Every structure is written in structure tokens, then in C-alpha cells.
Amino acid sequence: MKKLLLENDHIEGIRYFDAYRKNGGYRSVETALKLSPDAVVEEVKKSGLRGRGGAGFPTGMKWSFLAKPEGVPRYLVCNADESEPGTFKDRYLMEFLPHLLIEGMIVSSFALGSNRSYIYIRGEYAWIVDILEQAIAEAKQNGFLGKNILGSGFDCEIYVQRGAGAYICGEETALIESLEGKRGNPRIKPPFPAVKGLWDCPTVVNNVETLAAVVPIINMGGEEYAKIGVGRSTGTKLISACGNINKPGVYEIDMTISVEEFIYSDEYCGGIPNGKKLKACIPGGSSVPILPANLLLKTAKGETRYMNYESLADGGFASGSMMGSGGFIVLDEDQCVVKHTLTLATFYRHESCGQCSPCREGTGWMEKILKNIEHGKGKLSDIDLLWDIQRRIEGNTICPLGDAAAWPVAAAIRHFRDEFEWHVLNPEECQRRNYGLAGYADPIHVPV
Amino acid sequence: MSEQAHLVKVTIDNITIEVPAGTTILNAARIVGGDVTPPAMCYYSKLEGSGGKCRTCLVEVSKGSEKDPRPMPKLVASCRTTVMDGMEVKNITSEKVIDARNGVVEMLLINHPLDCPVCDQAGECDLQDLSYGHGNSADSRYEFPRRTFERHDLGPYIQLHMTRCILCYRCVYTADQLTQSREHGVLDRGDHAQIATYIEKSLENDFIGNVIDVCPVGALTDRTFRFKNRVWFLKPMNAHRDCPKCSGKVTLWNRGDEVYRVTARKNEWGEIENDENGKTAWICNECRFEKKKTSDWVIEGPREISRKSVISANHYLKVEEPQNVLPEVMGGRNPKLLMDIHDVSDVNKPNIHLSEIQGPSTSQTFEDNSNINPQ
Structure with missing residues (x-):
């Protein structure tokens, strides 16, 4: 399989402009600036690229929703607030191939008509901020950023903004609020950011990997890119x-x-x-x-x-x-699903912004019940109660954090209910050993 | 013609009305009124940007609009969703809504102290009404210690008791929109979020007293009134004075001749009324906290309180008689009257309307007719 994003990540010095450029970097900027912005959007649409941040919404379609009123600036914001437990792909990409993101952002900014683009980066990635800022400075020195890029008349600046340690700021409207200098509470949609986003101007918020994927799309053409992968999962x-x-x-x-x-x-x-x-x-x-x-x-x-x-x-x-x-x-087989679910529930309780009541109160409640079950103090009715609480959080909140907090609990109970029950019924034994594999790895019965 | 073109048709619980385009579902439902209106804990129509947080006003949109009849996939916050032409909304007719609202009430109550017997807000508390109307049952499924906070005095007039707070953000919006600089806000996040000044300090602005009026629960209370009286013992009177800072139109809450507290005039949704210029009649701190003598005010007459909670128990006009279910229960027979209390007592003469009595009422009042207002 040919790698598109991490093809050159082993080359020494690829973090710096010279090595990156020597290995074919910034070709897509040269190609794109000769096209019209709409043509770039069209290529991305053809590629079938889907948002890599989690929701998997088609990127080309998202871009075409961007409102373009006369005389109002438009913004591109790169969502680098990667805080989901278990996800660290953007960190790798930004740390080792910062120019790939910058290149993708220049092309995307051109396509969307954004003259000022932002990278909102997770606060804990402090050292990556320096890497990105150096990459931006290098790109600027070499004429790929700033005024009149490559003589095309297109101006673009990229700024890096650090978050302050909140998972919720990875939600696009909370990210925008935080970028504006406010408390990172998600906004109520509609209006969507494509109409009213950063400073009430039309804004597109894309994940790091999505923007980086724009580079191979422009280099090889949208149709070629769409041939990789299967069905609607292209690239x-x-x-x-x-x-x-x-x-x-x-x-x-x-x-x-x-x-x-x-x-x-x-x-x-x-x-x-x-x-x-x-x-x-x-x-x-x-x-x-x-x-x-x-x-x-x-x-x-x-x-x-x-x-x-x-x-x-x-x-x-x-x-x-x-x-x-x-x-x-x-x-x-040595892992305990109850303990694991408790860890996640603790995370979501800690990260809920506290704006809407079901998520604010429900996440804390679920954590307390799970803590009881994990420590052998649970009751059988607690399992049904957990199910009831997650059901009342899911879909009833402003932003998807409520759903994100409810789904892991729901799935754990749906598939591992016997393990929860074992925890409740064997309060002492569950402190000493794990439930083990049970029947979870057995072949599933397929009705004929 | 052009005005008519701006009207859109919306059906809420099978009642169709026409409202101007851009109206929210909640405000359209308020025009219909009655049980059809979803409850709102955080939305306050006089505060820009409020709403969407408490999730008690969730409704089901079973038909998006005439053009796009698809139903909305999730329940929506009616306070922040605008109506579309031909939209069909289900509030009390939707089981999903009832269930979700039930859940929200439960969530709001799990960390609420339920200290109503000692809370000054009791009787005019939105959360009390909500729990009474939409709660599940008397027992709680929550068996953990509740979250508690220390009480803080925000200056000489306002006390903040975060334990009771439901984080509706109304007071934050009020300070944002009414005062020059907001000095309090929300700290932390999640279930440990709190309204605070960060460094304990007093709120000094002239209009900051309004946060007490907008607070749906007893988290922000009037220090000049704390523990002085229960609201349902007080007699609300409309009054005004010439105030250089505000409209000066207030409701006095009297007992006898004594003014116990002063609030802005609130309408049936618990929101502050507009003055004659169509602006919200916020009142200043001086009117609210310092003018506690009847001689400071020109009294206009008794105020009608049209809200449903306990506070309405002391209606002075338009008394709503409780429904007498006894004959129904007893199979059509009326209970036999054993003794009429008025036969043996001087007080509680049924032919004297309470609103017509000035000053504290004693048995003397009822015997001496000279003290009765001719109205």
C-alpha cells in the first residue's frame, strides 16, 4: 500500500522546510494557486474525503456550505485540539510533518477564501506549538505564506492558538468560542459555523488530518484519490x-x-x-x-x-x-470492562462543560454509580439505573459530548452486562481478580 | 399585505396559530398559553442569548415545515428554535418529550439541596413548580451526598448560595447586558462549575440587584429580605416612585404597613414586565434595597400574581377556588356541615374581602367597618 500522508516521515530533517521541499513538498500549493478556488473545492468533493475528526462528514460538502456574503471575511480553523483518550494521530502528524499541515492549510485557505487561518491546538501539546510556529516562519520566508503568495495575489496568514486544557474545546463551536477568548461553551446550533462562526463570520473547522489529506488530493487529483479505499471510505x-x-x-x-x-x-x-x-x-x-x-x-x-x-x-x-x-x-483478557468504563466516565464527568443539565449532572451520577460497582458496593438495580441515565443524556444535550459520555456506558452494559452483574454479585472476588474472557471471544451464532 | 406575508403557521399540540416569522417555538407556545407552554428554567426572553441550557423546554418537531416536512431527528430546545411555516410541534402530546423532561427534572434535582422550608425563594421558585408539574415521584434514585458550596455574600445586598444553583447563566447574562462590566461569572466546568466572583468581592453595580429577580431558584437572594418572611404571607402592591436611575415601577411586598421587600414587576412567566416605552423595567439597587418605607412610594393598588405556584395561594383578587371534588368522591352527596366557623368567631368574616383591609388585620378590623377601603 502506498502511503499518502506518512510517506516521508522517516526522512531526516523532514520537519524543516528544506528537506520537506526537496521531497516534493508545497507542490500542491503551486498547483492549486493556478486553479480557481472553486476548482479546488471540486477536486476535494470528487475525492470523497470524509472528515477525519470523528464524525466523518464529507469535507467537500462541508466546504460548499460555507456562506460567502460580500465584504465579510471567511475563516479556516484547524482543529488540533486532539484530546480524545486513545487518539494521538494528529500529534504525530504535527510533530513530524508540520509542513504537511501548513501546506494543506494554505491550499484549503485558498479554496475557501480565508486570508487568516488559525490552528487551535491542544494546550498540552506545548512543544508542538514551537514546531508549528517555526514551520509557519519558514513557509513565510520562502514565500508560501504572507502577501501575494507565489505571485497569485492571494494573501494568507496562519496563526497558532493554544487551548487551555479542555476536551470540550475540540467541539467546533466551543473551539470558536475559546478562540474568541471566551469560556469554551458549545454554541447552540443553528446558526452553524458555516454561516456564523468565528467573530460571527462564515467559518470552516477541519481536523488536522483532513487538512493534511488535501495535499495528496491536489497532487494526485480527486478522482485518483477516490480510487483508493472502498465505497464511501476513500483515501x-x-x-x-x-x-x-x-x-x-x-x-x-x-x-x-x-x-x-x-x-x-x-x-x-x-x-x-x-x-x-x-x-x-x-x-x-x-x-x-x-x-x-x-x-x-x-x-x-x-x-x-x-x-x-x-x-x-x-x-x-x-x-x-x-x-x-x-x-x-x-x-x-486481563482487562476489566467495568473499570475501563469507570475510567471513561470519570473523564467525561471531568470534561463536561456544565452548560446543559443532563450532561452536567448525568455524567457525575454515572461516575458515582460505576465507582460503587467497581468497588463492590453496587446493586443489581444500579445497572438498569445506569442504562436509564445514559438514555436520558443521549440526544438531549447541546453538543455531542453528552452522546460521547453516554455511548461508552451504553455499549459496555449492552455487551458486557454479565460482567457488571458478576461485579455486583461477587463484591469481594471482583477486588481480587478480573472476570476474564467469558464468552466474549466465542464465535457468534449466525441465524441461518 | 407585506405584514401578512411575514406570518407563519405553526401547530403546537394540535393547536394552530399564526405568529411572526422568527418567533421561537417557546414564544409561540406562550401565545397559546396553558399547559401547551413548555417550562423554561434558563430562557429569559428579556436577556439576549439566554436559553438552550436547561433542556426542560425540549419539544418534538414532528414536521419540520411545509417545504421540508421531515421531522427533526432529536428533541429540540423550543426556546432557541424558530418556527417555520407549517411546522408541527408536539409538547405534551409526545411521550418522548414527557420522558426527557422527566429526566431533566431528575437531573436538576439530584444536586439541589431541597431546603425549601428554609429557602426564601420557596413559593415563587421555578424549580418547585417544575418538579411539581413534571417530576417523577417523591423518592429519589440518587443516593450520594449532594454537592455543596459555602455561602458567599456578594456585597451588602446579595447573597450567593451556590448549592441551590442550577447554572442557568441568567445572572451572568444580566450582568453582561445591564452593567458596564461583569464582575461575576462561571468558574470551573461540569458538575463542579460555579457562579463566582473568583476573588471574593462585592458586586457594586447600580443594577446588579436584578440578578435576584432573574434567578429561577434561591441561589441569589436579597440580603435585606432573607428570613424576614415567607412570600405567600406578603401582599404584593404595585407602586412607583420618581427614580433618576430606573423606571421606578416596582412591586412592593407588604405585610401590614411594612414593606418587606421590593422587586420588579414580573409577568405570568416570571419575567420582568416592560415599561410604557416597551423596555424591560429593570429596577436599580436604590429602589430595591433602600426604599423600604411606604412613604417612599406611590402605591397604585394590589398586584395580580398570575403564576401557578404557592405564591398565588394568597390571591387578593380573582380568587381561584380549589376544585371541590368531595361530592364526586362521595357519590354525589355533599358533606354535611357540622359547624360554620364564622358562627362562633369574630375573624374570617366571609363577606369581607381581604384586599379591602388596610394594615394588619385583627378581629377588631372586622367589627369596625371604618377601616375598610370603599373600593
Whole structure:
């Protein structure tokens, strides 16, 4: 498989302009600036690129929704506030290939008509800010940023803004609020950012990987890009794999490989250490539903599950999950799903902005109940109560954080209810040992 | 013609009305009134940008509009969703809405102290009304210690008791929109978020007292009134004075001749009324906290309180008789009257309307007719 994003990440000095340029960097800027902005948008549309931040919304379509009123500036904002537990692909990309992001942003800014673009970066990525700022300075020195880029008459500046440590600021409207210097509370939509975003101007917010993917799209053409991958999952996707695997790290895949191959092949995760068995996996970052091993490798219909948007979502939430942001977390037979769910619930309780009541109060409540169950103080009715609480959070909040907090709990109860019950019924034993594999890895029964 | 073109048709719980385009579903429902109106804890029509947070006003949109009849996938906050022509909204006719609202009430109450017996807001509290109208049952499924905070005095007039707060952000918007510089805001996030001044200090602005009026619960209370009286014992009177700072139109809450507290005039939704210029009649701190003598005010007459909560129990005009269900229960028979209290007592003469009594009423009042207002 030919890598598109991480092709050159092993070259020494690729972080700096000279080496990057020597290896074919900034070609897409030269190509794009000769085209019209609409033609660039058209190429991205043809490529079928889907947002890499988690929702998987078609990028070209998002760009074409951007309102273009006369005399009002438009903004492109790069969402580098990557804070989802288990997701670290953008960090890798920005740390080792900062110019790829800058290049993608210049092309995208040109396509959208943004003369001032922003990178809103997670505050904890402090050292990456320096890397990005150096890359921006280098690009500016070499005439790829600033006034009249390459004599085309297009001006563009890129600014880096650090967040202050809030997961919620990765939600696009909260990000915009934070960028404006306000408290990072999500806004109520509509109006959508494409109409009223940063400083009430039309704004597009895209993930780091999405913007970086614009570079190969322009270099090879949208139609060529669309040929990679399968169905509506075109192009390549960065997967950050972690958990109980031999080779954790960031992998670029072309979305045609199966989940089984991704976990067990030496090219990717390299299997599970110490000969342990696979128990469960969260395929797309902490907020997507967790799947037991049998449903992860095969869909409910008994078909092989592949690493792409459609296949991972096959079966809906009843027996499927989501591609999400590509944070692939693997749990082996020694892991406790209850403890794991508690960890996630604690995270969401801590990160809820506190604006709307179901999420503010519900996340804290779920955490407390899970803590009781984990420490052997739970009751059987607590499991139903948890289900009821998550049901009343999901879909009733302003932003998707409520859903993100509800889904992991819902999926854990849906697929691992016996483990929860075992915890409640064996309060002392559950402090000493884990429930183990149970039947989670057994082949699923396929009705004929 | 042009004015008519701006009207759009919206159906709320099978009641169709025409409202100007750009009206929110909640405001359209308020025009219909009654049970059809979703409750609102954070939305305050006089404050720009408020609403959308508490999620009690969620409704189901079963038909988006005439042009695009698809239903909306999720329940929407009616206070921040504008109506479209031909939109069909389900509020009390939707089970989903009832269930979601039930959940929101539960969520709002899990960390609320339920100290109503000692809370000054009791009787005119939006959360009390909400729990009464939409809550689940008397027992809670929440068995953990509630979140608590220290009480803070924000200057000589206002006390902040965060434990009761439901984070509606109304007071933040009020300070933003009414005063030159906002000195309090929301600190932290999630269930440990709190309204605070960060460094404990007093709020000094002339209009900051209005945060007490907008607070839906007893989190912000009037220090000059704290623990002085229960609101349902007080007699609301419309009054005004010549105030250089504000409209000077207020409601006095009297008991006898004594003014216990002064508030702005609130309408049936608990929101401050407009003055004759169509502007919201916010009142200044001087009117609210310092003019506590009847001689400071020109009294206009008793105020009608049209809200449903306990406070209406002391209606002085238009008394709503409680429905007498006894004959129904007893199979059509009326209960036998054993003794009429008025036969043996001097007080509670049924033919004297309470509003016609000035000053504290004693049995003497009822015997001596000279004290009765001829109105």
C-alpha cells in the first residue's frame, strides 16, 4: 500500500522546510494557486474525503456550505485540539510533518477564501506549538505564506492558538468560542459555523488530518484519490493504536484491510503480547461504543469486519460501532470492562462543560454509580439505573459530548452486562481478580 | 399585505396559530398559553442569548415545515428554535418529550439541596413548580451526598448560595447586558462549575440587584429580605416612585404597613414586565434595597400574581377556588356541615374581602367597618 500522508516521515530533517521541499513538498500549493478556488473545492468533493475528526462528514460538502456574503471575511480553523483518550494521530502528524499541515492549510485557505487561518491546538501539546510556529516562519520566508503568495495575489496568514486544557474545546463551536477568548461553551446550533462562526463570520473547522489529506488530493487529483479505499471510505486514514498490542503507534491504512489483519499482522499492531486473547476493542476513540472480540472481528451477519466507516458501523449501535477519530484501543483478557468504563466516565464527568443539565449532572451520577460497582458496593438495580441515565443524556444535550459520555456506558452494559452483574454479585472476588474472557471471544451464532 | 406575508403557521399540540416569522417555538407556545407552554428554567426572553441550557423546554418537531416536512431527528430546545411555516410541534402530546423532561427534572434535582422550608425563594421558585408539574415521584434514585458550596455574600445586598444553583447563566447574562462590566461569572466546568466572583468581592453595580429577580431558584437572594418572611404571607402592591436611575415601577411586598421587600414587576412567566416605552423595567439597587418605607412610594393598588405556584395561594383578587371534588368522591352527596366557623368567631368574616383591609388585620378590623377601603 502506498502511503499518502506518512510517506516521508522517516526522512531526516523532514520537519524543516528544506528537506520537506526537496521531497516534493508545497507542490500542491503551486498547483492549486493556478486553479480557481472553486476548482479546488471540486477536486476535494470528487475525492470523497470524509472528515477525519470523528464524525466523518464529507469535507467537500462541508466546504460548499460555507456562506460567502460580500465584504465579510471567511475563516479556516484547524482543529488540533486532539484530546480524545486513545487518539494521538494528529500529534504525530504535527510533530513530524508540520509542513504537511501548513501546506494543506494554505491550499484549503485558498479554496475557501480565508486570508487568516488559525490552528487551535491542544494546550498540552506545548512543544508542538514551537514546531508549528517555526514551520509557519519558514513557509513565510520562502514565500508560501504572507502577501501575494507565489505571485497569485492571494494573501494568507496562519496563526497558532493554544487551548487551555479542555476536551470540550475540540467541539467546533466551543473551539470558536475559546478562540474568541471566551469560556469554551458549545454554541447552540443553528446558526452553524458555516454561516456564523468565528467573530460571527462564515467559518470552516477541519481536523488536522483532513487538512493534511488535501495535499495528496491536489497532487494526485480527486478522482485518483477516490480510487483508493472502498465505497464511501476513500483515501487513507491514520489509526492510532494503543492498549494491549505488541506495536502501539500511528499507522496509515487504506481502509480495505480487515480488523483482524490490523490487530494481528506484523505490519500493524503485531498481535497481543504474552499470547493473551483479545477481549474487547474500542475502534474509534473513547467515545465510540466498545465491541467484544466476536462482534469486532465479524459483524452480526457473520461477515468480516473491515477498518472503514461503513463496516465498523455495520449493525448500528446494537452490534456495531464507529470509525470515529481512529483511536484504536485494544483490551486483552486481563482487562476489566467495568473499570475501563469507570475510567471513561470519570473523564467525561471531568470534561463536561456544565452548560446543559443532563450532561452536567448525568455524567457525575454515572461516575458515582460505576465507582460503587467497581468497588463492590453496587446493586443489581444500579445497572438498569445506569442504562436509564445514559438514555436520558443521549440526544438531549447541546453538543455531542453528552452522546460521547453516554455511548461508552451504553455499549459496555449492552455487551458486557454479565460482567457488571458478576461485579455486583461477587463484591469481594471482583477486588481480587478480573472476570476474564467469558464468552466474549466465542464465535457468534449466525441465524441461518 | 407585506405584514401578512411575514406570518407563519405553526401547530403546537394540535393547536394552530399564526405568529411572526422568527418567533421561537417557546414564544409561540406562550401565545397559546396553558399547559401547551413548555417550562423554561434558563430562557429569559428579556436577556439576549439566554436559553438552550436547561433542556426542560425540549419539544418534538414532528414536521419540520411545509417545504421540508421531515421531522427533526432529536428533541429540540423550543426556546432557541424558530418556527417555520407549517411546522408541527408536539409538547405534551409526545411521550418522548414527557420522558426527557422527566429526566431533566431528575437531573436538576439530584444536586439541589431541597431546603425549601428554609429557602426564601420557596413559593415563587421555578424549580418547585417544575418538579411539581413534571417530576417523577417523591423518592429519589440518587443516593450520594449532594454537592455543596459555602455561602458567599456578594456585597451588602446579595447573597450567593451556590448549592441551590442550577447554572442557568441568567445572572451572568444580566450582568453582561445591564452593567458596564461583569464582575461575576462561571468558574470551573461540569458538575463542579460555579457562579463566582473568583476573588471574593462585592458586586457594586447600580443594577446588579436584578440578578435576584432573574434567578429561577434561591441561589441569589436579597440580603435585606432573607428570613424576614415567607412570600405567600406578603401582599404584593404595585407602586412607583420618581427614580433618576430606573423606571421606578416596582412591586412592593407588604405585610401590614411594612414593606418587606421590593422587586420588579414580573409577568405570568416570571419575567420582568416592560415599561410604557416597551423596555424591560429593570429596577436599580436604590429602589430595591433602600426604599423600604411606604412613604417612599406611590402605591397604585394590589398586584395580580398570575403564576401557578404557592405564591398565588394568597390571591387578593380573582380568587381561584380549589376544585371541590368531595361530592364526586362521595357519590354525589355533599358533606354535611357540622359547624360554620364564622358562627362562633369574630375573624374570617366571609363577606369581607381581604384586599379591602388596610394594615394588619385583627378581629377588631372586622367589627369596625371604618377601616375598610370603599373600593
